[in-house]
Amino acid sequence: MSILSGLRKPNSRKKGMKILIYGEPGSGKTVFALSFPKSIVVDSEDGCSWYEGTERTRNVVGILDSQSYDDLENLMDELDDANDEEFSSLVIDSETKVYENIKEALQNVEETRAARKGRDVLDANLSMRSYGKIGQLSGRLQNAKLRLASQGINIISVAQAADEMEDAGNGQRVKVGEKPNMDKRARFDYDVVIRLFTKDNKYYGEIEKDRLEVFERGDIVENPSYQNWVHRLESKDNQGKAVAKDFSKDAEKSQKAYYEEVKGEMSFADRVKEYFATIDADTKKKFVEDMVSATGTKKIKEMNKEQQDKVLALMSK
Incomplete structure (x- = not known):
């Protein structure tokens, strides 16, 4: 076996x-x-x-x-x-x-x-x-x-x-x-x-x-x-x-997998909010400009699926 x-x-x-x-x-x-x-x-x-x-x-x-x-x-x-x-x-x-x-x-x-x-x-x-x-x-x-x-x-x-x-x-x-x-x-x-x-x-x-x-x-x-x-x-x-072991890599792997799982369960508005918390003021200003240019609005909660996908694509960059 x-x-x-x-x-x-x-x-x-x-x-x-x-x-x-x-x-x-x-x-x-x-x-x-x-x-x-x-x-x-x-x-x-x-x-x-x-x-x-x-x-x-x-x-x-x-x-x-x-x-x-x-x-x-x-x-x-x-x-x-x-x-x-x-x-x-x-x-x-x-x-x-x-x-x-x-x-x-x-x-x-x-x-x-x-x-x-x-x-x-x-x-x-x-x-x-x-x-x-x-x-x-x-x-x-x-x-x-x-x-x-x-x-x-x-x-x-x-x-x-x-x-x-x-x-x-x-x-x-x-x-x-x-x-x-x-x-x-x-x-x-x-x-x-x-x-x-x-x-x-x-x-x-x-x-x-x-x-x-x-x-x-x-x-x-x-x-x-x-x-x-x-x-x-x-x-x-x-x-x-010796069999070298690095359990810190396991922790990183689990963290990444858990984050992806949690992210998948988050609402669109929460994902944008979390993203905003990671960027500085100048980047936020530029992001909002690009978002309005791509979707025609900055009202996150009123966006349809197509508009949401465009925002997520901007965030991924």
């Missing part, structure tokens, strides 16, 4: 480990992340500075000091074309700072909009549109991590811990645990998730997820590090040619 188009048979191939670690300050997050070999480190908290020049950074081949979403995205694009013999791990320390950078940038946009409209900037909050944009940008970063991991690069994401709260009734909320302070959907993309903590001056990690099947959920590991998973990463089923 032949394999259907687009499918592949499961086989041994090289792949990188995607691991998310989070915890309170002083729980050993940066030290854990620095245990991975041939690492490029995005240091957004200045957490590596006191380790530079010491044995802790012996595995580091380069450091990017930035909290910028754009810098991180550009770096991952560059790593696509880099010589993978020079590095094998990407550390992002921390994801929390990058996530906050996105929110801060969009908050500034909201305040600028408020000022332009004469509203008090102190009352400007993130809109639903901005939250949607945050999700979109976070998704793009996650897809870039998945792409690099499919090429055999280890991805180590570090996040600060945030309290996980539940409604206890009577307007009361109680802490029921901790969660990584980043896009809440991101944790599903990782192979391993660990909550780091300290007890009696010792460092531990609680395993929340492990697709590599080295540990079980709930296991407590003292002084966790890369060495706990090295035998799995160097096993026979993690050898061979």
Whole structure:
């Protein structure tokens, strides 16, 4: 029986480990992340500075000091074309700072909009549109991590811990645990998730997820590090040619298909309105002139099918 188009048979191939670690300050997050070999480190908290020049950074081949979403995205694009013999791990320390950078940038946009409209900037909050944009940008970063991991690069994401709260009734909320302070959907993309903590001056990690099947959920590991998973990463089923995957292209494909479907369901007036929102004032003026010349009117809602087709043809140009 032949394999259907687009499918592949499961086989041994090289792949990188995607691991998310989070915890309170002083729980050993940066030290854990620095245990991975041939690492490029995005240091957004200045957490590596006191380790530079010491044995802790012996595995580091380069450091990017930035909290910028754009810098991180550009770096991952560059790593696509880099010589993978020079590095094998990407550390992002921390994801929390990058996530906050996105929110801060969009908050500034909201305040600028408020000022332009004469509203008090102190009352400007993130809109639903901005939250949607945050999700979109976070998704793009996650897809870039998945792409690099499919090429055999280890991805180590570090996040600060945030309290996980539940409604206890009577307007009361109680802490029921901790969660990584980043896009809440991101944790599903990782192979391993660990909550780091300290007890009696010792460092531990609680395993929340492990697709590599080295540990079980709930296991407590003292002084966790890369060495706990090295035998799995160097096993026979993690050898061979990498199968590069770019899920961002799937997102673009779905977006285009969905847009075409939605556009097909939109009324003619709504399609013209949407088009007008994408062009500047001078282009609008020229478009209206061409539209009147082609149809004899600028009354969109009164146009017949022939006139509508002429307008759509102008828009397609």
